Amino acid sequence: MTEQNKPSGWKHKLHEIIYEADTPAGKFFDIVLFALIILSVILVMLESVDHIDKEHHKILLTLEWGITIFFTLEYIARVISIKKPFKYIFSFYGIIDFISTIPLYLSYILAGSQVLLAVRAFRLLRVFRILKLVKFIGEASQLQSALKASRTKIAVFIYVVLILSVILGTLMYLIEGDDAGFTSIPTSIYWTIVTLTTVGYGDIAPQTPLGQFLATVIMILGYGIIAVPTGIVTAEFSRSSKNVKDGGHMVHVNTQACPNCSAEGHRDDATHCYNCGHSL
Amino acid sequence: MTEQNKPSGWKHKLHEIIYEADTPAGKFFDIVLFALIILSVILVMLESVDHIDKEHHKILLTLEWGITIFFTLEYIARVISIKKPFKYIFSFYGIIDFISTIPLYLSYILAGSQVLLAVRAFRLLRVFRILKLVKFIGEASQLQSALKASRTKIAVFIYVVLILSVILGTLMYLIEGDDAGFTSIPTSIYWTIVTLTTVGYGDIAPQTPLGQFLATVIMILGYGIIAVPTGIVTAEFSRSSKNVKDGGHMVHVNTQACPNCSAEGHRDDATHCYNCGHSL
Amino acid sequence: MTEQNKPSGWKHKLHEIIYEADTPAGKFFDIVLFALIILSVILVMLESVDHIDKEHHKILLTLEWGITIFFTLEYIARVISIKKPFKYIFSFYGIIDFISTIPLYLSYILAGSQVLLAVRAFRLLRVFRILKLVKFIGEASQLQSALKASRTKIAVFIYVVLILSVILGTLMYLIEGDDAGFTSIPTSIYWTIVTLTTVGYGDIAPQTPLGQFLATVIMILGYGIIAVPTGIVTAEFSRSSKNVKDGGHMVHVNTQACPNCSAEGHRDDATHCYNCGHSL
Amino acid sequence: MTEQNKPSGWKHKLHEIIYEADTPAGKFFDIVLFALIILSVILVMLESVDHIDKEHHKILLTLEWGITIFFTLEYIARVISIKKPFKYIFSFYGIIDFISTIPLYLSYILAGSQVLLAVRAFRLLRVFRILKLVKFIGEASQLQSALKASRTKIAVFIYVVLILSVILGTLMYLIEGDDAGFTSIPTSIYWTIVTLTTVGYGDIAPQTPLGQFLATVIMILGYGIIAVPTGIVTAEFSRSSKNVKDGGHMVHVNTQACPNCSAEGHRDDATHCYNCGHSL
Numbered sequence A, B, C, D: 001m002t003e004q005n006k007p008s009g010w011k012h013k014l015h016e017i018i019y020e021a022d023t024p025a026g027k028f029f030d031i032v033l034f035a036l037i038i039l040s041v042i043l044v045m046l047e048s049v050d051h052i053d054k055e056h057h058k059i060l061l062t063l064e065w066g067i068t069i070f071f072t073l074e075y076i077a078r079v080i081s082i083k084k085p086f087k088y089i090f091s092f093y094g095i096i097d098f099i100s101t102i103p104l105y106l107s108y109i110l111a112g113s114q115v116l117l118a119v120r121a122f123r124l125l126r127v128f129r130i131l132k133l134v135k136f137i138g139e140a141s142q143l144q145s146a147l148k149a150s151r152t153k154i155a156v157f158i159y160v161v162l163i164l165s166v167i168l169g170t171l172m173y174l175i176e177g178d179d180a181g182f183t184s185i186p187t188s189i190y191w192t193i194v195t196l197t198t199v200g201y202g203d204i205a206p207q208t209p210l211g212q213f214l215a216t217v218i219m220i221l222g223y224g225i226i227a228v229p230t231g232i233v234t235a236e237f238s239r240s241s242k243n244v245k246d247g248g249h250m251v252h253v254n255t256q257a258c259p260n261c262s263a264e265g266h267r268d269d270a271t272h273c274y275n276c277g278h279s280l
Helices: A003-019 A024-048 A050-081 A085-089 A092-101 A103-109 A113-134 A138-149 A151-176 A185-196 A209-225 A227-246 B003-019 B024-048 B050-081 B085-089 B092-101 B103-109 B113-134 B138-149 B151-176 B185-196 B209-225 B227-245 C003-019 C024-048 C050-081 C085-089 C092-101 C103-109 C113-134 C139-149 C151-176 C185-196 C209-225 C227-246 D003-019 D024-048 D050-081 D085-089 D092-101 D103-109 D113-134 D138-149 D151-176 D185-196 D209-225 D227-245
Strands: A250-252 B250-252 C250-257 C264-267 D250-252
Touching: A003 A024, A003 A050, A024 A050, A024 B151, A024 B185, A050 A085, A050 A092, A050 A103, A085 A092, A092 A103, A138 A151, A138 A227, A138 B151, A138 B227, A151 A185, A151 A209, A151 A227, A151 B209, A151 D024, A151 D138, A185 A209, A185 B209, A185 D024, A209 A227, A209 D151, A209 D185, A227 B227, A227 C227, A227 D138, A227 D227, B003 B024, B003 B050, B024 B050, B024 C151, B024 C185, B050 B085, B050 B092, B050 B103, B085 B092, B092 B103, B138 B151, B138 B227, B138 C151, B138 C227, B151 B185, B151 B209, B151 B227, B151 C209, B185 B209, B185 C209, B209 B227, B227 C227, B227 D227, C003 C024, C003 C050, C024 C050, C024 D151, C024 D185, C050 C085, C050 C092, C050 C103, C085 C092, C092 C103, C139 C151, C139 C227, C139 D151, C139 D227, C151 C185, C151 C209, C151 C227, C151 D209, C185 C209, C185 D209, C209 C227, C227 D227, D003 D024, D003 D050, D024 D050, D050 D085, D050 D092, D050 D103, D085 D092, D092 D103, D138 D151, D138 D227, D151 D185, D151 D209, D151 D227, D185 D209, D209 D227
Parallel strands: none
Antiparallel strands: A250 B250, C250 C264, C250 D250
């Protein structure tokens, strides 16, 4: 807290609370924000259920207003407390914060339920802020780095899956035709992906023996090639978790026994017994 | 068998039979109990099938009474034979034992089929006792420790899956609307999870081209990210089974440094430095 | 071909052809048998398709008679050519051979289509003979040993899955009730397994919000725990394939460079450069 | 650019552009070709959607003609610029190039919508050319080699899955019969594969308790054995990625023994014994 910071002492404090999480006030703020984001997402969900919206419209609207006002104040506080406000406003989270705040105000200015629906969806982007919190959980970064390392391989895999789907989907379209629901090549490709990924809705299903045979081939193919992304990611995980493990905490020991005390399990590079100190 | 145990000699014997499994009588008791628990679960199942319950109601009730009386006697024996009965009564398995015994008696005191149904469900908790037996199978503990080690990573994974489901579910709600069965955001999220986990009931299925395209993306996503929990657990298994396999070749070392030569990486149980032989 | 074998010289030759596969005649016999077993299975399949059976009944019956006569002769030859006929007759494959041969004869003695259907199913057991051939493919034994090693762990896993299914199935029965198709506890357990294994027929699907929520939990559970058998088997495979690999063909080398020729990648225990022979 | 190449200078340049990708012109050509193949596939898809084809038939036909003319010129250029034209024409990609070009011309010569449909499907084979581009992505070759290494094991696995499906499918046919949709053994086998691979359409579903029980067994089986291909591929990936990762730490050694000291395990490229320095 040098001279420089004095004039903006309260701004500095506000910055600490809003942007950081290493003070009790900062942690408390983060927890409240987290809870309100979750609550606002639940509100959006409940509003979409017709009979709940009809019965409890007033309560939902009141809560929504409460959250919107909190988000508005929070947004203003974020803009004020930061040194370079414009950098924040046009950053990824700055835009998300703005989009999370504005919809309710817009719904009074703009008309049309269709528009409101679309606006509501943007509001859901608030959950991305929760994703920021994931960073605090240490394990997430290990997951992320393993996925990043296998990114190219997975892209190649998805690319091959898509080509397979296009070819097999067209074949199914030729075999089955309109009667069984394979009304166009895109629809057939949709069905092929539904089958290849072992989802299997059953809204479209092959009727001809040849179609059922090809469907069988697609299923076994899908059942088999699921091994590929799993193999890629697992190999990455094994590697990264091995590296973590090797971090000086596990060493290779041999079956040598101490000539003095018979203790076993010495390091490969050991010259003295870890138990009695006798030369090995 | 010292003086102290004499007055309660039969209690000691009872304790051995009921709580332990290393005497022939104890083993026999465990097997009988196991069989009765399985039988009682099957009885609950059969009672729930209308036409079986109508035809064989008397037989089912008689068997149920037999099991309930056995469980009652067993519960009393457990309370008597233990030194600290209250500790048992309020322990996890003590409560389960009580809940497993009481329903049939309650069904005569309390009325209303709805209540009886709920009570029947509690009776099913008896199977948890079977889980205790799993402990005897050596491999289970290895499974358990591998799962425990990957717990945090799997929690992060489920967390990300849920956020994805909420966002994608809302998008599907906006795209598909009421006609295709996407009547509300919670229903859409339900459908998204059904699709993402490759279950795919087909009770709800997208109708619009854009909806089918997004569904396709969700499927491939689900097909791909199944690799993540698999990768996590497999890496754990490989590690734990490797440690077991290497039998004496890998040991855990700590970060302690030798006060004499500063060598690091000593065995947890080391008393002397492996490098210079100085006492640790 | 010593004196002893002379009286049964042709029996010995027959034995070689039928039971062994290391002579040209023996190999040819195995291939013919393999083809006929496959053909007979296809015949059973085609007979079960109503419109094919009606149109081509005579051809199917003629072919079936041909195969049955071949199998009869083969069975007699097997009994004659072996030294201990009774040991063969009551062995696993002896019984399967008998069951594979008898149905067509029985269909003329015994009446009733229901019986014939059942008998036809036994005929399908002939395919097990094909499984014997799998042994010749070297890789199969590695697969088998990996599966055998993870047998106990997989049994524990299935055991836990079944208990989970019983408990979750009962809960779904209590929540959903008769309306949504959850007519009894066994049906609910059936549905739970359909969901947990990510099969998802959709013949039964939850209707209530609470039921859909629990269904969602079951799906994510199933999506997650599929990692467990995969992890078990993969760890086994990695281990067994590593052992195969380590068979003297891969060694660990260090980053040491030869002081004479700068060649890198020497064995850890190398004392001379592999490239120029200079002392390291 | 020696004397010999002079007379065919422009052919050489054309060859460089069409067949190679290491000049700016070659790269540009590849990108244009890639875009046109994708566009042509999208055109085929859109043509198959009835209402799009009706509304925009003229635009689609014009674009199709444009692409066909480009493919025609490209095909002629490929034949001219290569030294051994017939080797190209009858090569795999030569035939695909021809088949990708001819359909539109044929549609004017030959009549019948059925034929045209089939011809359209061949046109889709153009995407195989895109697969050639996959080679440029480095990771693909690692994927390919891992899959190649596990080919035999996966073949054994699919073989066992098919036998299981035939046996279990026949059993389901006997248990369920015509009422539940199990109208023939092939249909039952189709259903079994749908269930075993966890696809689960739900177009056919067991109705009897015994059928549902067997279905449950099939599901758990399918849920479990998905671990096998995954285990196979993962073990391969772990191995291959380990080799790549260890960059200089693991080398392949052969079974050669030193003529001087009989030490074994020399690097493939070793010229001297690593143990005694003797020439190999």
